[in-house]
Amino acid sequence: MSWNQQTGKKFNKEIILQQVFLNQTISRNELIENTQLKKATVANLVNELIEEQFIIEAGKEESTGGRRPNLLKLNAQAGYALSIDIGVNYLSGVITNLNGEIIWKVKEFILDTTLEKYLEKIITLIHLLEQHVPPSPYHIVGLAISVPGLIDTNGIILKASNLQWHDVDIRTLLQPYVTYPTIISNEANAGAFGEYSYTYNQQHQNLLFVSIGYGIGVGTMMNGELFLGDQGFSGESGHMIIQMDGKTCRCGRAGCWEAYASESALVKEVETEFTMEHVTIEDILEMTYTDDKLTPLLTNFSKYIGIGLMNLIYTFNPSKIIIGNRITLLQDQLEKPIRAYVNDKSSSFFKEDVNIEFSTLDDNAILIGAASLAINQFLLPALGQ
Ligand SMILES: [Zn+2]
Structure with a gap:
């Protein structure tokens, strides 16, 4: 298979996954209709995605006559995202499944807002979250961190006035402690994405x-x-x-x-x-x-x-x-x-x-939104989301 064919296949597979992701349940016929891909292509790629445990059969659709189509849905338990919200006086951490549903949460108030203190607490929090992630095929798919401040496109915190942090490359600082991708986002952007995901x-x-x-x-x-x-x-x-x-x-x-x-x-x-x-x-x-x-x-x-x-x-x-x-x-x-x-x-x-x-969603919009950004990056990297 040529590089172009391989890239094309990967892209088509992600388009199918995206459709399953966006619709809670979907039939193979709807996938063909929505993606305009050939029937055989959809059938093959769906089978691969099932084998890889990304999607699962979700039972039969109610139908008034004829054969009832098998529905597909995302395997929400195929992996989990960790999401940490850095507040000015608190740290919140959650574990979500691939549907962005919170399965575990912890929150701690912090008085000392120095970067050193926060880093120490964040590393402890990451370990705590890791201990509560259930076994799954893809385990932890990513860590999302949301910060109230200016974040550049490389994930560097340029300025968080209320925390008095400047030019912090938090991803690099955390690198020795994590084995999965880390995504840094502004808390309001994460919140908007979280609300919109509903x-x-x-x-x-x-x-x-x-x-x-x-x-x-x-x-x-x-x-x-x-x-x-x-x-x-x-x-x-x-x-x-x-x-x-x-x-x-x-x-x-x-x-x-x-x-x-x-x-x-x-x-x-x-x-x-x-x-x-x-x-x-x-x-x-x-x-x-x-x-x-x-x-x-x-x-x-x-x-x-x-x-x-x-x-x-x-x-x-x-x-x-x-x-x-x-x-x-x-x-x-x-x-x-x-x-x-x-x-x-x-x-x-x-x-x-x-x-x-x-x-x-209380303060969960930010956590869920940031987690959804990390999940999207895992499930749909070629689509650039
Ligand atoms: Zn101002």
Whole structure:
């Protein structure tokens, strides 16, 4: 077989695998229809994929007459991905199967944000995750790490302002400890991909994931693909300026959106207003249960979130915006005022209200999205996903 034939075969096989991956179950006839490949080619490649344990028979399809076709599905237990979310004050780790479903999770809060301390904890976490991976044909297919910062196309963390890390080649630092591919991504991009991977969001080809945690990042799905920008830096919308000469931001400039609308901005507001110390978002949630003195402050905070969302809506005209990360803890307090503000301000421009939702995946969207990127790289490398 020539190099071209081999490459072509590999590509066709991945196209079939992609179809099985995208559709929960699919028949051989549907595969022929969707891929436009010859019947014999599909039959051969499906058999190979079954032998290699990538796909399995999924039973018979309901049919009103004639022969019922055998359905195929991805063998979700053929391998597992590890996914680690580096937060500003925590580390989360999960194991997912090839469908991106979490089968094991662990989370730890961290006070010391130095790179050395994090690395030590990440290596321990990797070993812990490895111990909980069930036996399978392909074992661990990849490690995905998501970081709140600027990541270049080589996976180098150029700048993570809130962690005060610069030019960190985390993949190389971890190389002695892992035997599988490692993929590094920005946490908001991973979150956008995670949300979009869920079937109920796949109709939203233009979707924004606004990650509001210690800082703010925005992941963009554009025409059904993750938009990374020329050098991979898109989505640093937390640093768009919403107030000239405004509050100082951790990036060193003044008036950035995240200096007003992030978890850390809210915490600072509450500490100043009520002369308190070491407040957490959990404390704020607790306070809203006992009295309503926080209501005006939260309404104002919602407006600041809304101002940034308006800027994004005018730029991207998304069909859906999903707010995720730590701020989802305050969904009951923030969702209504954010929607009210945005819909009030956008009604003269757009006929329909913008679809704004809080993530239902909690902080898992980022972990699942990053894992899905690693799984795609394993299953579909030639398709360049
Ligand atoms: Zn900034």
